[in-house]
Amino acid sequence: MVSLDTIFELLSDERRRYALYYLYEKDGPVPIEELVGTIADWEDDPPEEDSWEKFDEIVVDLQHTHLPKTAEVEFIQYRRDQEVIQVQGxxxxxxxxxxxxxxxxxxxxxGPS
Known part of the structure; x- marks a missing residue:
């Protein structure tokens, strides 16, 4: 059973919240690239000139910080080798x-309109 402290910790970072919002809407595994694209759109208002740099920064931040953190709970499965993540159950x-x-x-x- 997940505690309120764990839920609040998962929701305490904007980028991790954005990832959870998107994952929560999807059925089945979501490719990390798709997740990163959505987060970049949601964070980027107005869009930056060098969006590839922003994209790379989000990938690194998610893969090294936020996705492993979310995978600490049993209902989030992060398969780093397949570069997918999902919320289930x-x-x-x-x-x-x-x-x-x-x-x-x-x-x-x-994000951009």
Whole structure:
């Protein structure tokens, strides 16, 4: 069972929240490249000139910090060798917090139109 402290820790970083929001919407494994593209769009308002540099920075940050952190809970599976991640079988408590946080933050309204 996931504790509230764990949920709040997972949601404490904006980039990790964005990853969780996107993963939560998807059924099945999500390629890291797809996840990074979405996060870059949500973070980038207005879009930067050198988006490849931003893309690479997000990849490194996710792979070395945020994805391993999220995979500490049993309902998030990160397969680094296959470069995919998914949320599966999340508890209702987690679902409620992610849903509310996304409604409040609305990251999809941050990116380019």
């Amino acid at each position: 999340s508890p209702p408590k987690f679902d409620a917090f992610v849903t509310i946080a996304k409604l409040l933050e609305q990251p999809e309204n941050n």
